[in-house]
Amino acid sequence: MPKSPQNRLFGRGSRVEARRIADILRTETAGGVLLLVAAVTALVWANSPWSEGYRSLSAVELGPASWHLDLTLAQWAADGLLAIFFFVAGLELKREFVAGDLRDPRRAALPVAAAVGGVAVPAAIYVAVNVAGGTGAPVGWAVPTATDIAFALAVLGLISTHLPAALRTFLLTLAVVDDLIAITIIAIFYTSALAWGPLLLALVPLAGFALLVQRRVRSWWLLLPLAAAAWILVHASGVHATVAGVLLAFTVPVIRRSPGDGPGLAEHFEHRWRPLSAGLAVPLFAFFAAGVSLSGAGGLAGSLRDPVAVGVVLGLVVGKVVGITSSTWLVQRFTRAELADGLSWWDVAGLAMLGGVGFTVSLLIGELAFGAGTPRDDHAKVGVLVGSLIAAVLASVVLRARNRHYRRLCAEEEQDWDADGVPDSAARV
Known part of the structure; x- marks a missing residue:
């Protein structure tokens, strides 16, 4: 007996939601x-004859010392610019679960569990x-846990894959939930x-901000x-300042007061701040965080x-695939659901491999765990770079091999949507 549409994993959502996700992914891909x-x-500058210039630039201090804000440029990038990144991630997460397709607990269960x-x-x-290696360095356990959505989408853009809307939504939501877990771990x-x-x-000030945005x-x-x-104040408390970005985002209302009010405030802020996050904040952080020297401590092999x-x-390479796929x-298994028509477990594995592309938050956690610029922080960064590269290559092979199939599914998806944006075979998780 065939399964009902309600028992399909990666089923098609609304056309409005698919278009919104597509707009987000275009911005993130460019970022x-x-x-x-x-x-x-x-990476090239830090390993060139002019590497001292890179380190000197990273160490330039700006800000008032009286407020304990005399931070280096590298610290401003990690503490200040990434707060913008987490603000946007918080807006997206709240909007997805309050007004998006994932307000249905059955649809939300899959990306959250993954x-x-x-x-x-x-x-x-x-x-x-x-522990087996006897390094005494399990403090870095959270480094390989993060998925970098911008980096992952850049990989998708480079291989030009026609990933179906449901899989794109799953990837984005998984990465956003992943970011929320990461900021909780950091805090x-x-x-x-x-x-x-x-x-x-x-x-x-958090209450004042909440009062104004609620109005x-x-x-x-x-x-x-x-x-x-x-x-x-959050920075002065000792909690990593990026937590403030998430807390501020969670106060922003998602639902419009009335249908004629235009976009909700969360959507408005997300539209304004996402280009700044993807186009400036995250690349600048990456610039100051990724410059690890490969010549010291035995070089790359060491x-x-x-x-x-x-x-x-x-x-990143094994754990993400096993964790997300399982x-x-x-x-x-427990919902007795089936994969949506046209999809296979190879598609799930390919997305899981793409989930192993960890960068921004992984580099941040490495600095917090080992101390910025320490030998073990450098080794963690090398691990992030190498692991992300391997994961990207493996995901590219699997997803590119399925690209012709994805193109056919996308064409069927377009034909299946009604004029009102609701799919004829509205599969729900």
């Missing part, structure tokens, strides 16, 4: 290309490798000393000072002999 350019530039599996298994592999496990005074004071205030001259104050790098590579299988 991913800039991210790759920035990372390659930093994200959790894609975090847990790489972390376990990293810990196993480092809980990588806060060395906590100052309660500034943390409690941060609630004041649908869009004036930047009112909202930006409150957001900056919240960021400064770095890859360190269990820290080995654990990161295996976590979690998807468990959802299918």
Whole structure:
């Protein structure tokens, strides 16, 4: 007896949602290309005869010392610019679960379970490798847990694959949930000393920001000072300042007051800030974070002999595939669902391989775990770069091999949608 549409994994959602996801992915893909350019530039410069200039630039300090904001350019990129990245990620996550297709718990279960599996298994592999290696460095367990959506989409753009809308939505949502898990890990496990005074004071500008956005205030001259104050106080508390970006995003309303009000405030902010995040904030962070020297400590081969790098590579290349694929299988097993027509487990494995492209958040966690510029931080960065490259190549092989099939599915998908944007065979997870 055939399964009902409600028991399909990766079923087609609404056409409006598919178009919104496509718009987001176009911005992120362009940002991913800039991210790759920035990372390659930093890597080449850091290993050139002019490498001292790169290190000197990263160490330039800016900001008032009286407010403990005399940070280096590299620190401003990690603490300040990435707060914009996490603000946009928080907006996307809230909007997806409040007003998107994933407001249906059955559809949300799949990417959430896959994200959790894609975090847990790489972390376990990293810990196993480092405990067996006797390095005493399991503190870096979270480094291989993150998926970089911009980097992953840049890979998709380069191989020109026609990934169906449901798979694109799954990849984006998985990466956003992954980012939320990562920021939670950073807040809980990588806060060395906590100052309660500034943390409690941060609630004041956060509450003011929430009050204004709930009243649908869009004036930047009112909202930006409150957001900056919240960021400064969270930074002073010892909690990583990027947490402020997520907290601010979660206060922004998603639902419009009435149908004639135009886009919701979350959609408005996301439209304004996503280009800045993808086009400036993340590439600049990558530029200052990816410039690891490959000539010291035995060079590239020496770095890859360190269990820290080995654990990161295996976590990204093996752990992500096992974690995401097995979690998807468990959802299918316990919900008695089937893959949507035309899809196979090779497609799930290909997306899981693409999930092993970890970069932005992985580099950030490596700096928090080992200390920026330390030998083990450099080895973790080498592991992130090598593991992401291997994962990207493997994903490209699998997804490119299925590209003709994806092109046919996309054509059928376009024909299947009604004029009102609802698919005739509206498959739901």
